[in-house]
Amino acid sequence: MDLATLKALKPAEYSQAADGYRSTSDIAGEAKDRIENQIAAAMRNALKGDAADAALGQLTELGKNFHYIQVECGLVAAALEAFSYEMEAAKRKLDTALADARSANLTVNADGSVTYPPGGQKGEDGKIPEGGTAGGFLDPTAAAIGRSAANFDPNPHHRAAQDCADLIAAALQEATEADTKWAPKLRALKADDDLTVSDSDWADASSDGKGVQSAGKEYLDSLPQPPKDNDPKANAQWWKSLDAEQQAAWISMRPDTVGALDGVPAVARDEANRMVLAEAHGVAQGVYDDWLKKHPEPKRFEKYIDPYTGAVMNFHVETQEWKRWEEERKKAEKPLDGMNDIQKRFDATGIKDLPEAYLLGFSTEGDGKAILANGNPDTADHQAVYVPGTTSDLANFGGGIDRMVNVWRVAHGNAGGDSVSTITWLGYDAPDSVLKDAPYEHYAYDGAPAFRNFLDGLDQSHSGGSEAHRTVIAHSYGTTLVGAAVQTGQLSANDIILAGSPGVKVSNAEEMDVPKGHVWNEDADWDPVPSLGRLGHGGDHGGRDFVIPSDPEFGANQMVTDTSGHGGYWNPGSDSLLNQALVVVGKGDDVVLKPTHDGPPVYLR
Structure with a gap:
């Protein structure tokens, strides 16, 4: 990122954009809850028949869409807040350097170098030490050499210019690193162009969440941290101390943490754990589907052969090969069993x-x-x-x-x-x-x-x-x-x-x-x-x-x-x-x- 771009950048605009995505996430979450706990629940309690079942199926899919929107928009909001936080830090560093340069009557050039005027006591030749231009150093060794050279320069403006140039270089590097880190993360937060939320979508959401969590560690570390000993009273006080933005960030970036904290309200724990469940189910379903692809079902039935006479009987039994396959299949499917039971309970609300x-x-x-x-x-x-x-x-x-x-x-x-x-x-x-x-x-x-x-x-x-x-x-x-x-x-x-x-x-x-x-x-x-x-x-x-x-x-x-x-x-x-x-x-x-x-x-x- 160059100097002009960082000077013009307004990190607050990204935070404002995060507010929009957070609002969308909240609206989607409310819509999901209304569909699952009110509309669908009332239908299950009052209506029966094929038409009712079809309508409930459509409502279930709509609820899944709203849940996915809730989760993904929450991740986008958290990512934008983290990006804004990192860019704000870089922008503050740049603004400090520019203010220091102005107060010292230095000139900041388009490439980030800093020009300083002649200054200091006259030398033996009767001349005032000449001015010059200092370029910023990022390498610690080079920066130390640059500062040492500036200190030996009889022109006192040199050291001030070098300090400003180094600070500008550091600000530009931080901004470039943040931009390089977050651009692909934000691009990845894009859903398929369809109306079906599949297990692979949730597996992708899990990957997205891990990416945002890893990239946003600096931002998350800047927020108030949960107690380390899982003391319920301290957990409750911590949660109450967070504003809505901070609570949303914790749920989006660390749902596993929020969902496990005793003392946090049930509504917040439920939202966090449903994210963890949906993503875990998506990953587990993918693993199971891969197993099925690698292990096609063998022939299930064969005619029974009398072990004593060798006669082929006119009825069928399950093959030993299929029995072994079925045993292994159940093992592969086992991680999904409990998750499916939890979802069945969600779907039973209202009955x-x-x-x-x-x-x-x-x-x-x-x-x-x-x-x-x-x-x-x-x-x-x-x-x-x-x-x-x-x-x-x-x-x-x-x-x-x-x-x-x-x-x-x-x-x-x-x-x-x-x-x-x-x-x-x-x-x-x-x-x-x-x-x-x-x-x-x-x-x-x-x-x-x-x-x-x-x-x-x-x-x-x-x-x-x-x-x-x-x-x-x-x-x-x-x-x-x-x-x-x-x-x-x-x-x-x-x-x-x-x-x-x-x-x-x-x-x-x-x-x-x-x-x-x-x-x-x-x-x-x-x-x-x-x-x-x-x-x-x-x-x-x-x-x-x-x-x-x-x-x-x-x-x-x-x-x-x-x-x-x-x-x-x-x-x-x-x-x-x-x-x-x-x-x-x-x-x-x-x-x-x-x-x-x-x-x-x-x-x-």
């Missing part, structure tokens, strides 16, 4: 009054993590947070979503007009195997701090007139994590429901950080986990070892459980589900408890 979903956490690292809420927890009167157990990962996250949808429906129906938010929290690395991993306690203790932080974050982000009533619901090894969280810190909850618990590391309900009488337990017939798990995760009580929540001496309210097996506690229409929902909405007095001996069921009221 039987199901509220909008909020994606409060998402990561594909390791086995994957995800946190999803039915209804906005920041405005809810009642919150329920569910912790799944062994074998839980992103690929099977859909099961946890379904369980909390079931709880929401029954809780909503018994809430008496209060608002309810139910949350599936897979924010830890759960044991992969019942036999190999679940006996170990480190999964629980490793995940406990993250769980406590999440609950504390809900306290910080809640915007209702009063504190929310919060119930922790845990299943299987998830109950062990809750116990570990209680044992090693303070749990922010009003009620705790334990289902199919192998033990919670502590031996008494009074140790569970909730008021007396607010620990609830469900132990179904034919659920082997409580009996088997007590040897690894039971607590010690009054000289008895391996006490679990199902034991009378633990002191939990033993709820009537009419389901069987380890996974049926959330079956629709069951008393097991109803009892949980009643606790969630603060109606524990209506819960039916198991008889203490052989008497009838017990009510607390």
Whole structure:
């Protein structure tokens, strides 16, 4: 970039352009939310048939377009702000050099060199030292030599001219580097000329985001930084301290950071995590599609040949080659499973009054993590947070979503007009195997701090007139994590429901950080986990070892459980589900408890 161009440049104009793109991003985001959470939701709840399905399909595509516009325009805005920031720094440096030159009566030439007049004391020849022209040096060694030569010059204007020339050269170099860096980044932020937002578009958006993030590091570093220890209170204060432009920049350039911060409002976390999800899905779909291209499906069926007679039978069986291919295909597709389940939940908003979903956490690292809420927890009167157990990962996250949808429906129906938010929290690395991993306690203790932080974050982000009533619901090894969280810190909850618990590391309900009488337990017939798990995760009580929540001496309210097996506690229409929902909405007095001996069921009221 030459001197004339930088002199004429107005970095503020790029910031103003960023404002326009940011406004477009906001408008697109509002349109997406209106389509998904209002228009499409109302149609799902009221209309049926092929015509309705076709209309919903078109609305879904329109929503995807608005989401893509929201993300890409947000990236353009962030890129323009970063470019403006860097050019503003170069322009300030140039303006300083030009002002210094004017005050020293120096002349700045078109090429950036600086001419200085004669000056200083007369020499032995009786003449005043001549003037000259100083060119700017960028190389540190050359610049040092240039300054040294200027210092030895009897003309005092020489050093001033050299300093101005060096500053001008540095400003022009910074401006040139910024222009060279950002021009291709901005050109890359261009969508295909069609109305279909494909997975490859989102994969490109992911690449675009990484490019803007890398190029804009200097700009992002200039903004207030999030706390390093993920303290929910500090996170909330940091977010509130940002203006709208800074919040938008963080979401666009570091959605993974914003989406993972406990204490940040649910709306902001949801926006950030949906970006991460869409881009991760696009990348994963591309990987899966490539696998399919490289591994074409073999012949699936062949006629059965009797292994004893060699006779060809008149029926078909699957080939061994196809079975091996199908097994590998499922492995290749597995990263998409949980992401597809999350999208299915988004698309279910409105069905039987199901509220909008909020994606409060998402990561594909390791086995994957995800946190999803039915209804906005920041405005809810009642919150329920569910912790799944062994074998839980992103690929099977859909099961946890379904369980909390079931709880929401029954809780909503018994809430008496209060608002309810139910949350599936897979924010830890759960044991992969019942036999190999679940006996170990480190999964629980490793995940406990993250769980406590999440609950504390809900306290910080809640915007209702009063504190929310919060119930922790845990299943299987998830109950062990809750116990570990209680044992090693303070749990922010009003009620705790334990289902199919192998033990919670502590031996008494009074140790569970909730008021007396607010620990609830469900132990179904034919659920082997409580009996088997007590040897690894039971607590010690009054000289008895391996006490679990199902034991009378633990002191939990033993709820009537009419389901069987380890996974049926959330079956629709069951008393097991109803009892949980009643606790969630603060109606524990209506819960039916198991008889203490052989008497009838017990009510607390």
